[in-house]
Amino acid sequence: MQYQSQSVAKLYFIAAIGLFLGQILFGTVIGAQYIWGDFLFPAIPFNVARMVHTNLLIVWLLFGFMGAAYYLIPEESETELFSPMLAILMFWIFLAAGAATILAYLLVPYATLAEITMNDLLPTMGREFLEQPTITKIGIVVVALSFLFNIGMTMLKGRKTVISMIMFLGLVGLAVFFLFSFVNPHNLIEDKFWWWWVVHLWVEGVWELIMGAMLAFVLIKTTGVDREIIEKWLYVIIAMSLITGLIGMGHHYYWIGTPEYWQWWGSIFSAMEPIPFFMMVLYTFNMVNQRRREHPNKVALLWAQGTAVMAFLGAGVWGFIHTLAPVNYYTHGTQVTAAHGHMAFYGAYVMIVLAMISYAMPLLRGRVANSNKAQVVEMWSFWLMTIAMVFITLFLTAAGVLQVWLQRYTDAPMGFMAVQDKLEIFYMMREIAGIIFLIGLGTYIYSFFVGGEEEATA
Template sequence: MQYQSQSVAKLYFIAAIGLFVGQILFGTILGLQYVIGDFLFPEIPFNVARMVHTNLLIVWLLFGFMGAAYYLVPEETETELFSPKLAVALFWIFLVAGALTILGYLLVPYAKLAEMTGNDLLPTMGREFLEQPTITKIGIVIVALGFLFNITMTVLKGRKTAIAWVLLLGLWGLAVFFLFAFYVPDNLVLDKYYWWWVVHLWVEGVWELILGAILAFVLIKVTGVDREVIEKWLYVIIALTLITGIIGTGHHYYWIGTPEYWQWLGSIFSALEPIPFFAMVVFAFNMVNRRRREHPNKAATLWAMGTPVMAFLGAGVWGFLHTLAPVNYYTHGTQITAAHGHMAFYGAYVMVVLTIISYAMPLLRGRAAANSPKAQRLEMWSFWLMTISIVFITLFLTGAGILQVWLQRIAENPEPFMVVQDKIALFYWLREITGVIFLIGLVVYIASFFVGGDEEEATA
């Protein structure tokens, strides 16, 4: 750690991991509800558990992104953070607001929560992923503005690198597109149209800028490859991302009442969306092969190489699988979508946050360069446990999805939804077992933080 103010990142990373645990616990509850329908009913109905699962995911990734920004921006810009105090204050505000929101989901019926928080004044609740009470959404905007102010001022007073700019651009984009969460028109088609301006333009747009910047930063650190080379790749990758991904939004506009030319535009452009992910794989492996130093943090290097591979598989390959309109006609809104969602989120965003944590946390905890080989071995075990689990979760959901599509939509006598769900229960059981293994992987991951031992000599 070169700058004192980078230390605020530690708080953010710890919170991120804590909320990650909550997300996975609720994931295993959901998985069980798929096969034991009345599990925890009516205390925690499926929709409530799902809100907790998805909202915790979003919030902990945001904590991870903010932690990453607080860690890497001072080092990139070669200056202390504009205001470490503001960063700490915003951390607690965000954590408390997030915790209260989750408690609200769990303790009162959703309609009651809407009433208590005055949703009628500015109705924004009840849309997938954006279920937060309006007051929480306003809180998110305030925290985001404070955070962006802090990071922007830091960049403006320091050295301006491409990585810092791209990160800043991604973070500003994240905040700007979130504003569409406040636009909830009565017209359902328009509602859905602009809902994607938050969801798609986040995960297949500006978040990829954040992903690229974090990955580029870690690759410079662990490989020692020239910054000019890495930043050139970064620009190429994010150029491909936005060139394909913006019009690629059209793959959500096939069946929601929007004009049918979107079937062409969405199919063509989103079919190209795997390209930037493929470029990212080539990039990461190339940089590691051309490394100029043997960085002692092997675990961080593993995460940095795993991220693009899993992002390519989850977002790229599993996205392409059902993105063409004639295919999507049959797969839209089935377990195929769930399969894609799980591997894409893990591969792209979970793994990049774990990459920066893996690189930065030892330094934040006062180590010279890396954790002890023993701790790293445990961390790498957790990498494989979680990553292989997510691969199998994805495969089982894909199996469930293929059967669902066949039985419910293609077979000569299409069967009702619930009948089909019973028939594919075996796949849900397999998914649940794999989910438990993922949870074990996460426990191993956390355990790796508590393993001591001597640090290996840095061989720079």
């Protein structure tokens, strides 16, 4: 750590990991509810547990992105953070608002929550991933603006690099497109149309800029490859991400009342969305092969390579298999979608945040890298979580294919619930994989408490 104020990142990373654990615990709850339908009913109905699972994911990734920015921006800008105090204050506000929202989901019926938070004044609740009370959404905007102000001011007074510019652009985009969460017309079709301006333009748009910047930063630091080379790759990759991804939005507009021409635009452009992810794999492995130093933090590099590969598989390959309109006609809204969602989020966004934490956390704790012993434990957690996620994805894909076969791609379609009964074996195996993922996460958390000889060499 070169600048004292980078230490605020540590708070954000610790909160991110804590909320990650909560996310996975609730993941195992909803996984169980897929097998035993009455599990925890009516105390924690499926919709509540799922909302906790998905909202915690979003919140902890945001903590991860903010922590990454607070670490990376001062170092890139070669100056102290504009206001560490503001960063700490916003941390506590965001954590308190996030925790209060999650607790409210669990303790109060959702309709009551909508009532007491006066949702009718500006109705934004009750839409997938945007379930937060309007007051929480306003809080997110305030936190995001203060955060952007803080890192923006830091960049202004220091060196401007491609990495910091792309990171900033991605984060500005994140804040801007979140504003569409306040758009909720009475017309469901218009509501759905603009809803994707948050969801798609986040995960298949501006978040890829954030991911690209974080990956480039970790690669520069751990491989010692010339910045010029890495920055050129970064530009090309994010150019391809947005060139394919902006019109790729069309793949969400096939069947929700929007015109049929989206089937062409969406199919053609989203079929190209794997390209930037494939380039990311080439680039990451190229940079590692051309490395000019042996960084003692081996596990950070493992996460960096892992995120490239898993993002390509999850977002690229698993996205492609159901993105063409004639295929999506049958797979839309089935377990195939769930399979893709799991691996894409893990590969692209969970792993990049963990790569960043893995690189930065030892430095924040006053060492170049963790002891060999601690790194080995963390590598175990990498493989446990990653392999578990591969199996979760495979089992959900199998469930999805069978679901399509029985319910949709047939002359004698079975009813939804009858089909679900037939999928039980896959849900069972998915749950086992989920528990292994939880064990992997436990191993990951444990790795922070493994001592051993410090690696002193840089």
